[in-house]
Amino acid sequence: MLVGAAAAAIGLVMVVILGIVGVVLADGEATASETTDGGGGLRGVPAEFREWILKADAACAEPAMSPALLAAQLYQESKFKTSRAEATSHAGAQGPAQFMPPTWATWGRDADGNGEASPWDIGDAVMAQGRMMCSLLRQAKNSGYPGDVRALALAGYNAGWGRVQEYRGVPPKSFAGGETYNYVQIILSTMSRFEGPGLLEVSGSGAGADALRKASTRIGTPYAYGGGGPGGPSTGFCDGTNGYLNGRCAASSTVGYDCSSLVQYAYWPKTKLPRTADAQYRATSDRPVSRTNLKPGDLLFWKNGSGFIYHVAIYAGDGNVLHAPRTGRNVEIQPLTSAMPQRDYLGATRP
Structure with missing residues (x-):
């Protein structure tokens, strides 16, 4: 305000990010619905x-x-x-x-x-x-x-x-x-x-359900490659390949998350996961979870043909993921089967 709050006069560029974080809902463990x-x-x-x-x-x-x-x-x-x-x-x-x-x-x-x-x-x-x-x-x-x-x-x-x-x-x-x-x-x-659909209603307790609830508060937040962290969303950066939209660097002017920063935010501070999807996999790979035993809060990972882990998601059940798909999109809910190419699915871990 001039009389009550300082107003920033810069416009908000609403662009979404390149990485992906997912949340899926586990049958009998936690349920979710749009409200x-x-x-x-x-x-x-x-x-x-x-x-x-x-x-x-x-x-x-x-x-x-x-x-x-x-x-x-x-x-x-x-x-x-x-x-x-x-x-x-x-x-x-x-x-x-x-x-x-x-x-x-x-x-x-x-x-x-x-x-x-x-x-x-x-x-x-x-x-x-x-x-x-x-x-x-x-x-x-x-x-x-x-x-x-x-x-x-x-x-x-x-x-x-x-x-x-x-x-x-x-x-x-x-x-x-x-x-x-x-x-x-x-x-x-x-x-x-x-505006729009509110929080996912998540039942159940424990670190996984709590992380899912926290991540779900960010539905609609833009994707920003390299942006976000434990404290919330932030602008990202472009690295020559990622973060671009229509030929320009969108990440540097977009306040949001990428896939791994959303996961880091969701679990912080009870579980202090590292920043990137690859590092998060290495930090939790000693606790693997089969696809048939997924529970809310389990981390799901995808890799490309060279073995590089490029995406992480949080399992929440019912075959859905809440994730930040890529630059130009927002944190949103999608089916696990179509959120990422199925051939790239690596596996899941439990933090």
């Missing part, structure tokens, strides 16, 4: 944010509010980052929802019950974001100003409602170097990334 959560559903959101985004949405009676609106706004504000180093703006805005201290004093509450109202606590920050946006949506609806009430509310969040009143709408590109104008346009245009 929606109201407001168009919610996907592609870190697990630690998901619960609070849905709570913030449910607490607001304004029809223009939706989980995807809050998620896209959080992504624009902080990319879901929570550390002081990564989520403090040059203007002094703090936390994943980028509150300036005076604005936080108005909207901040101890939502997570830990005894402190802090803009750095995910629950506190998201619920405060929801309260402020709900109030702004109501003001926008009652203002009579032309345009999308969501755009007006977002402009108020970024620049302050006084600026919306001054311009009787979203401030133009000439205001603040276009920061507020771009902020509004980017969030509204990227909401669709967070």
